[in-house]
Amino acid sequence: MADQSAKQGGGPIIKIAFFVVLALVLLSGAIFAPEHPGLAIHPMDQFEIKPLFGGDHLGTFTPTNQTLWMVLAIVGIVLLLVVGSRGRAIVPTRGQSIAELAYGFVYKMVEDVAGKDAVKYFPGIMTLFMFIVFANFLGLIPTSFTATSHIAVTAVLALIVFVFVTVLGFVKNGVGFLGLFWVSAAPLPLRPVLAIIEIISYFVRPVSHSIRLAGNMMAGHAVIKVFAGFAAALGLFGFLPILAIAAFYALEVLVAFIQAYVFSILTCVYLKDALHPSH
Amino acid sequence: MELVAAAALGKFIGAGLAAIGSGAAAIGVGHVAGNFLAGALRNPSAAAAQTATLFIGIAFAEALGIFSFLVALLLMFAV
Amino acid sequence: MASNTQQTTDAAHGADAAHGGAEAAGMPQLDFSTFGNQIFWLVVTLVVIYLVLTKVALPRIEAVLAERRGTITSDLAAAEELKQKAVEAEEAYNKALADARAEANKIVADARAEIQGEVDAAAAKADAEIAAKAAESEAAIAEIRAGAVDSVKAVAKDTAKEILASLGYKADAKSITAAVTSRMKG
Numbered sequence: 292m293a294d295q296s297a298k299q300g301g302g303p304i305i306k307i308a309f310f311v312v313l314a315l316v317l318l319s320g321a322i323f324a325p326e327h328p329g330l331a332i333h334p335m336d337q338f339e340i341k342p343l344f345g346g347d348h349l350g351t352f353t354p355t356n357q358t359l360w361m362v363l364a365i366v367g368i369v370l371l372l373v374v375g376s377r378g379r380a381i382v383p384t385r386g387q388s389i390a391e392l393a394y395g396f397v398y399k400m401v402e403d404v405a406g407k408d409a410v411k412y413f414p415g416i417m418t419l420f421m422f423i424v425f426a427n428f429l430g431l432i433p434t435s436f437t438a439t440s441h442i443a444v445t446a447v448l449a450l451i452v453f454v455f456v457t458v459l460g461f462v463k464n465g466v467g468f469l470g471l472f473w474v475s476a477a478p479l480p481l482r483p484v485l486a487i488i489e490i491i492s493y494f495v496r497p498v499s500h501s502i503r504l505a506g507n508m509m510a511g512h513a514v515i516k517v518f519a520g521f522a523a524a525l526g527l528f529g530f531l532p533i534l535a536i537a538a539f540y541a542l543e544v545l546v547a548f549i550q551a552y553v554f555s556i557l558t559c560v561y562l563k564d565a566l567h568p569s570h
Numbered sequence: 571m572e573l574v575a576a577a578a579l580g581k582f583i584g585a586g587l588a589a590i591g592s593g594a595a596a597i598g599v600g601h602v603a604g605n606f607l608a609g610a611l612r613n614p615s616a617a618a619a620q621t622a623t624l625f626i627g628i629a630f631a632e633a634l635g636i637f638s639f640l641v642a643l644l645l646m647f648a649v
Numbered sequence: 650m651a652s653n654t655q656q657t658t659d660a661a662h663g664a665d666a667a668h669g670g671a672e673a674a675g676m677p678q679l680d681f682s683t684f685g686n687q688i689f690w691l692v693v694t695l696v697v698i699y700l701v702l703t704k705v706a707l708p709r710i711e712a713v714l715a716e717r718r719g720t721i722t723s724d725l726a727a728a729e730e731l732k733q734k735a736v737e738a739e740e741a742y743n744k745a746l747a748d749a750r751a752e753a754n755k756i757v758a759d760a761r762a763e764i765q766g767e768v769d770a771a772a773a774k775a776d777a778e779i780a781a782k783a784a785e786s787e788a789a790i791a792e793i794r795a796g797a798v799d800s801v802k803a804v805a806k807d808t809a810k811e812i813l814a815s816l817g818y819k820a821d822a823k824s825i826t827a828a829v830t831s832r833m834k835g
Contacts, residue, residue, distance in 0.1 A: 335647055338677040340687070351685040361694040368698055372706035379713050381720055387713070394710045404622055414707055418699045442678045443687040451695075499633045506636030509643070509678065553629040556622055647675035 313530065332520030334513035338440055357444075360436045364425035372421070393421070397555065404559035409566055415455075416562075419448060420555040427508065427547035431540070439550075440508035442501065449501035452558050460565035471568040500557060507550045511543040581645050588642040595635020602627045798833070805829045 343354040371393065375386030383391060397420050401413045423439055430437025438444050460468040472489040474482060515536055522532040606624045610617035677683075806825050813820045 335676055340677060340680070340683045349683060349686060351689050353686060355683075355686060355690070357687060358690045361690055365694060365697050365701070368706075369701055372710070373701060376706065376709050376713065379709065379716075381713075381717050383713075390706070391710055391714060394707070394714070400622070414699065414703045417707065418695060418702055421702070422695060422698055438691075440678070441687060443684045444691050447688050447691050499630075499637075502640060503629060503633040503636055505678070506640055507632075510636065510639055513643075549625065553625055556626060557629065560626065643676060644679075648679050 332517055334516040334520075337436075337512060337516060338509065340441075356436045357438050357441065360429055361426065361438050363429055364422060364438070367425045367429065368421050400552075400556060401559055401562075404556055405562040406566060409559070409562050412562060416555050416558055419452070419558060420551055423448075423504065423551040423554055424548065427551055428544075430508065430512070431543060431547060437508050437512060439504055440512060442505045445501035445505040446497070448504075448554070449497040452500065452561060453497040456558075456561045456565045459562075460568060463566060464568055468565070468568050471564060496561065500554070504550050504554050507546055511539065511546055515539050515543070581649060585642040585645040588638045588645065591638025591641070592635045595632055595638070598631035598634070599628050602631055802826075802829055802833065805833070 340349070340355050340357050342349055343356055343359055349355070371386070372390050375384075375390040378384055378387055380387060394417070397417045398410075398413055401409055401416055405412075426438040426444075429435055430440065460471070464470075472486045472493065474485045474489065477485050518532040518536045518539065522529040522536070525532065602624065606617075606620070606627075610620075806822070806829055809825050809829060810820065810822075813825070
């Protein structure tokens with residue numbers, strides 16, 4: 292009898308729970324509303340770099356909150372790829388199949404986009420991809436720090452790729468690498484103009500490569516922070532921005548992965564240009 | 571003092587204008603994705619091989635929107 | 650509400666001022682004093698990740714994947730081999746069955762031929778014996794008949810002589826024998 296009533300009450304219980312949660316949210320908005328409601332939004336505060344163990348001095352080797360989250364990214368990568376694959380099982384466990392999935396995903400990307408002869412640079416691209424994925428996803432944890440939202444970090448990543456690809460292009464092809472800028476398909480009078488445009492676009496590559504990643508991360512986190520400020524300011528109706536934050540968070544989960552994917556796939560494209568500079 | 575106020579006003583107006591660029595980038599990304607979908611529905615067997623190209627195209631379109639967002643941020647916080 | 654507005658702007662301004670004091674640049678991303686620190690720790694992180702990946706993780710995953718490919722390939726080969734063996738075993742079984750059947754047929758045929766031969770031999774022997782007995786009986790009959798004819802001839806001669814004698818005729822033995830013989834033939 293009791294069982295039956297519980298079954299019948301399944302729908303209403305969920306409804307009641309929903310309304311209870313809604314009421315709590317509204318109530319908390321009323322209770323915790325700031326004394327002087329106003330738009331005191333500081334979306335950039337979350338990106339501040341602070342020394343991890345207190346103090347104001349920030350030297351080159353001081354561990355910071357950013358260092359902490361980069362180390363956590365290393366820990367995550369080790370947990371996934373080293374601890375996850377320690378069984379070496381023919382029939383993989385759950386962790387091992389995720390590690391194999393990540394391996395296969397990046398390997399196939401390098402093979403498909405950059406070509407078979409680029410496979411020997413696969414560990415480097417895997418390093419970039421895993422670091423960016425873990426930094427992005429760890430940054431989505433509330434109150435954490437997103438290492439990839441800093442232009443210094445992404446600029447170094449992009450410069451490593453740019454310098455490596457340029458040097459590799461000249462080592463592999465010699466002067467022939469300059470053929471990348473000489474569009475032989477275009478009419479002859481147009482070619483010098485196109486060459487200038489190509490050279491400019493080549494040097495803009497690391498800029499867009501780095502700003503895309505940092506900008507996406509920064510924009511998403513800043514937008515969430517702005518909506519959080521709205522939630523604090525609106526008091527009773529604070530649940531509306533909170534719902535918007537949930538939607539943005541879902542989008543950010545997607546963006547966190549897509550940006551890591553885009554960063555590595557563009558690295559593969561640049562690598563292909565260096566190995567086969569035919570235009 | 572009035573000069574400072576005018577500068578602050580200009581900052582915010584400029585940031586708002588720069589934010590239009592984000593909307594333009596949104597149009598561009600939608601264009602890329604929509605055209606990809608149109609092509610993919612015509613020839614679904616060739617679509618899977620071109621998803622990488624799709625993401626590269628979206629990334630290029632989006633990067634320019636991010637630039638304008640960056641300009642807005644610089645105006646708001648750095649200038 | 651209206652009285653709050655002034656306080657709010659004051660508070661916000663105060664917060665802004667305090668904030669501005671703490672962070673002059675406004676955007677932490679553009680605070681160049683932290684760049685050295687960030688770059689140093691980033692490079693350390695990347696080197697650690699690269700070493701972990703190249704020394705431990707990637708070779709291990711690669712080995713596992715290669716081993717799995719190998720296992721699957723060899724399992725497929727083994728399955729193929731077993732299938733081949735099964736086919737061969739079936740063929741051998743069918744062949745053995747056919748052989749056994751042929752053998753049985755042969756044995757049956759042999760036995761039948763042997764029996765037939767024995768039967769034939771026995772029949773031939775019996776026929777021969779019967780023929781011999783029949784010939785013997787024939788001979789005995791012929792002898793008996795010859796004996797009987799001779800007796801009849803002698804009796805007929807004697808009778809004819811007696812009849813002639815009683816009738817008053819005197820006949821020589823030679824003509825009587827000729828007459829009897831011609832009569833008996835006819």
